[in-house]
Amino acid sequence: xxxxNAFYAQSGGVTAxxxxxxxxxxxTARRRKDVIGKVYAGRxxxxxxxxxxxxxxxxxxxxxxxxxxxxxxxxxxxxxYKLKSLEENEREYHRLIDVFxxxxxxxxxxxxxxxxxxxxxxxxxxxxxxxxxxxxxxxPKTVDNDLPFTDCCPGFGSVxxxxxxxxxxxxxxxxxxxxxxxKIFVLEVMGRxxxxxxxxxxxxxxxxxxxxxxxxxxxxxFVQGKFLKKVKETVKKQGYCVVxxxxxxxxxxxxxxxxxxxxxxxxxxxxxxxxxxVAELIKSKLGYKYxxxxxxxxxxxxxxxxxxxxxxxxYALGQAAxxxxxxxxTALMPTIVRTSDKPYRWKIGEAQLSRVANVxxxxxxxxxxxxGFGVTAAAKRYLAPLIAGEDYPSFKNGLPxxxxxxxxxxxxxxxxxx
Amino acid sequence: xxxxNAFYAQSGGVTAxxxxxxxxxxxTARRRKDVIGKVYAGRxxxxxxxxxxxxxxxxxxxxxxxxxxxxxxxxxxxxxYKLKSLEENEREYHRLIDVFxxxxxxxxxxxxxxxxxxxxxxxxxxxxxxxxxxxxxxxPKTVDNDLPFTDCCPGFGSVxxxxxxxxxxxxxxxxxxxxxxxKIFVLEVMGRxxxxxxxxxxxxxxxxxxxxxxxxxxxxxFVQGKFLKKVKETVKKQGYCVVxxxxxxxxxxxxxxxxxxxxxxxxxxxxxxxxxxVAELIKSKLGYKYxxxxxxxxxxxxxxxxxxxxxxxxYALGQAAxxxxxxxxTALMPTIVRTSDKPYRWKIGEAQLSRVANVxxxxxxxxxxxxGFGVTAAAKRYLAPLIAGEDYPSFKNGLPxxxxxxxxxxxxxxxxxx
Numbered sequence: 084x085x086x087x088n089a090f091y092a093q094s095g096g097v098t099a100x101x102x103x104x105x106x107x108x109x110x111t112a113r114r115r116k117d118v119i120g121k122v123y124a125g126r127x128x129x130x131x132x133x134x135x136x137x138x139x140x141x142x143x144x145x146x147x148x149x150x151x152x153x154x155x156x157x158x159x160x161x162x163x164y165k166l167k168s169l170e171e172n173e174r175e176y177h178r179l180i181d182v183f184x185x186x187x188x189x190x191x192x193x194x195x196x197x198x199x200x201x202x203x204x205x206x207x208x209x210x211x212x213x214x215x216x217x218x219x220x221x222x223p224k225t226v227d228n229d230l231p232f233t234d235c236c237p238g239f240g241s242v243x244x245x246x247x248x249x250x251x252x253x254x255x256x257x258x259x260x261x262x263x264x265x266k267i268f269v270l271e272v273m274g275r276x277x278x279x280x281x282x283x284x285x286x287x288x289x290x291x292x293x294x295x296x297x298x299x300x301x302x303x304x305f306v307q308g309k310f311l312k313k314v315k316e317t318v319k320k321q322g323y324c325v326v327x328x329x330x331x332x333x334x335x336x337x338x339x340x341x342x343x344x345x346x347x348x349x350x351x352x353x354x355x356x357x358x359x360x361v362a363e364l365i366k367s368k369l370g371y372k373y374x375x376x377x378x379x380x381x382x383x384x385x386x387x388x389x390x391x392x393x394x395x396x397x398y399a400l401g402q403a404a405x406x407x408x409x410x411x412x413t414a415l416m417p418t419i420v421r422t423s424d425k426p427y428r429w430k431i432g433e434a435q436l437s438r439v440a441n442v443x444x445x446x447x448x449x450x451x452x453x454x455g456f457g458v459t460a461a462a463k464r465y466l467a468p469l470i471a472g473e474d475y476p477s478f479k480n481g482l483p484x485x486x487x488x489x490x491x492x493x494x495x496x497x498x499x500x501x
Numbered sequence: 502x503x504x505x506n507a508f509y510a511q512s513g514g515v516t517a518x519x520x521x522x523x524x525x526x527x528x529t530a531r532r533r534k535d536v537i538g539k540v541y542a543g544r545x546x547x548x549x550x551x552x553x554x555x556x557x558x559x560x561x562x563x564x565x566x567x568x569x570x571x572x573x574x575x576x577x578x579x580x581x582y583k584l585k586s587l588e589e590n591e592r593e594y595h596r597l598i599d600v601f602x603x604x605x606x607x608x609x610x611x612x613x614x615x616x617x618x619x620x621x622x623x624x625x626x627x628x629x630x631x632x633x634x635x636x637x638x639x640x641p642k643t644v645d646n647d648l649p650f651t652d653c654c655p656g657f658g659s660v661x662x663x664x665x666x667x668x669x670x671x672x673x674x675x676x677x678x679x680x681x682x683x684k685i686f687v688l689e690v691m692g693r694x695x696x697x698x699x700x701x702x703x704x705x706x707x708x709x710x711x712x713x714x715x716x717x718x719x720x721x722x723f724v725q726g727k728f729l730k731k732v733k734e735t736v737k738k739q740g741y742c743v744v745x746x747x748x749x750x751x752x753x754x755x756x757x758x759x760x761x762x763x764x765x766x767x768x769x770x771x772x773x774x775x776x777x778x779v780a781e782l783i784k785s786k787l788g789y790k791y792x793x794x795x796x797x798x799x800x801x802x803x804x805x806x807x808x809x810x811x812x813x814x815x816y817a818l819g820q821a822a823x824x825x826x827x828x829x830x831t832a833l834m835p836t837i838v839r840t841s842d843k844p845y846r847w848k849i850g851e852a853q854l855s856r857v858a859n860v861x862x863x864x865x866x867x868x869x870x871x872x873g874f875g876v877t878a879a880a881k882r883y884l885a886p887l888i889a890g891e892d893y894p895s896f897k898n899g900l901p902x903x904x905x906x907x908x909x910x911x912x913x914x915x916x917x918x919x
Contacts, residue, residue, distance in 0.1 A: 097677050127680040155670055157677035164681055244899055252573055252802035259515050259575035262545040263582055379794035380686060384670035388805055470899035481662055481888035
């Protein structure tokens with residue numbers, strides 16, 4: 084295959100390590116100058132391709148690119164933009180191909196979740212149909228850990244570590260205050276459809292009686308009476324109770340706990356999250372003083388406490404994507420294959436994009452404890468290695484030094500209207 | 502002075518480094534076995550003295566005590582319990598002296614905020630009045646940074662670092678999402694009366710245009726129109742807007758923003774914090790999509806990202822307290838005296854407890870920017886050195902290794918009823 088340029092884009096919610104994948108892609112491509120020309124990054128994800136806003140990464144120094152490995156969020160901008168099906172909006176797909184053709188792009192790396200893998204797959208098909216040869220490789224990313232075929236998703240391990248560490252720290256705090264003050268601490272974490280992130284808080288349980296005492300997963304319907312009973316028992320036994328609740332925690336009928344009808348000062352619903360709702364429920368029914376926290380973006384941006392395993396895998400998947408493309412492969416996603424739990428060993432595998440697209444991986448039933456308020460030993464065995472190792476960014480003046488790219492755009496070659 | 506035992510207690514809200522002060526006290530006392538017998542720690546703070554629940558720290562290994570330096574929260578338990586004035590409740594003060602006498606305690610170290618310094622002062626006076634010679638030394642502690650006479654308070658520097666780092670990380674996140682999704686991020690931090698913690702977020706501003714774009718301080722009355730105008734301008738210019746709001750942000754009439762009349766599903770007020778309220782205000786008036794976070798205990802417990810300066814000072818103040826007591830001093834609090842901004846230099850000073858007690862230090866007016874939405878260069882000059890340096894705890898299996906003490910109680914010698 085003749086030398087051609089590559090396109091790389093970040094998609095959906097960003098993570099602490101998606102830039103590590105970008106780093107893996109760009110550094111590996113730079114080592115393969117025999118077949119890959121420049122790596123263009125989409126400004127704000129796939130929109131960058133549609134709008135022909137291509138960032139020329141060759142303008143960035145080797146040092147800046149290396150700095151991506153320790154920089155959270157999406158260095159080129161991301162977007163929440165799902166391409167419709169080929170039938171519904173063929174125009175968009177054709178536009179992508181037009182832009183790729185105009186800039187001699189024959190390598191397409193799309194770094195995202197299920198939707199992105201779907202898009203990468205469609206672009207691959209269309210290129211084939213149109214006789215424009217391309218190597219389309221999806222690179223997995225999602226804090227939700229819900230992609231199939233890969234043992235875990237880059238981004239998840241670092242959120243898991245943040246949540247486990249934060250739960251451990253906050254639990255020590257409330258434990259030392261509980262005699263005369265706060266007895267309840269509720270931490271809300273991400274995970275609208277699956278409880279992977281909330282489940283990871285269980286890694287803070289190093290000894291019997293350790294927090295979190297209750298985990299509320301989206302997979303287990305919330306039953307108020309049972310929950311309050313457990314809270315009461317825990318306070319009696321431990322003196323305090325730490326609850327980690329997934330933002331997606333819900334009643335049996337599918338209503339989110341967070342949508343329980345609260346109104347704010349302006350008369351709107353959706354003021355608070357689920358943490359304040361759960362805390363207030365406990366207060367009103369059991370009378371315990373509470374504190375609550377909602378980590379939100381802090382959890383997925385917390386590069387300062389990223390998992391070394393996660394960073395390494397994110398980088399390796401970016402690297403593997405380029406190697407696969409250079410080897411002439413297409414319509415694939417590199418995956419993490421776990422070969423051993425203890426010691427933890429993994430290698431890179433491959434999955435077909437057509438099979439990955441739009442399949443959500445739920446937590447296995449055997450990961451959820453019998454009473455529904457925690458996770459099993461099997462879950463911890465799975466989760467533990469994913470938070471292993473620290474990979475601190477460099478610091479200056481007390482702050483992490485995250486790289487700022489120049490993000491210079493390539494001159495446009497096509498009409499702006501399409 | 503004949504050899505006698507020491508009493509140490511932790512008071513009020515705990516911090517990431519209050520145990521570092523405990524470490525300083527105990528390690529220094531162990532080196533002065535010529536004059537200090539055992540160090541007894543109050544179980545749950547001063548309640549431990551009142552209830553004669555004295556933890557024998559001599560039962561802990563040197564390694565466990567050293568581990569306190571890297572362990573957040575209060576290892577012996579803290580309490581929210583303010584002794585009344587001598588006139589109102591002389592009985593309590595007499596009980597303290599009785600317990601101290603019964604256990605030959607003549608060194609009293611009280612680690613806390615303004616109230617604790619007041620208590621230490623009163624105990625000192627009463628001991629003198631009753632002819633029971635004691636050395637009473639207060640050790641400063643408070644994330645609120647509101648004690649007078651000391652340049653800063655242990656605990657604050659680490660919260661400041663957490664808030665600055667988290668603001669920087671979350672801002673990168675929203676910056677990469679803002680084109681098609683979230684444009685507003687609101688982070689709520691502690692500080693009911695003073696804006697020191699919110700102000701520290703300004704350290705994340707390394708270049709022009711950097712977040713936080715708006716800081717809402719309790720010192721500056723909230724004016725809705727002015728605030729919304731600034732939000733709109735910022736989104737127009739930067740594409741997104743990061744707001745850091747102090748939990749104590751308030752209207753001109755002193756009403757907290759958080760008390761703006763919201764009702765939860767159970768009809769109670771005080772569901773949410775101020776962050777969701779501010780986010781929803783922006784949404785309802787300007788239509789921008791938002792995310793918000795409430796750090797709560799996570800910020801003050803975050804030993805994993807503690808400031809090395811803060812840890813060092815917390816330890817040094819514990820050490821100084823013992824040295825002062827051994828030198829025969831009493832009714833004093835060791836302080837941090839800043840001798841130079843650049844390079845940052847500090848030394849230990851002393852303040853009289855009688856002057857410290859119940860005086861709150863507010864942020865100086867020249868620390869607040871003219872428009873009230875930020876801080877000045879003078880504020881940053883003051884704040885910057887306090888977050889300098891990292892002091893990572895040791896990790897095992899991906900989790901920080903925080904020490905667990907045995908906390909064995911000394912046999913009681915007095916009647917339980919008093």
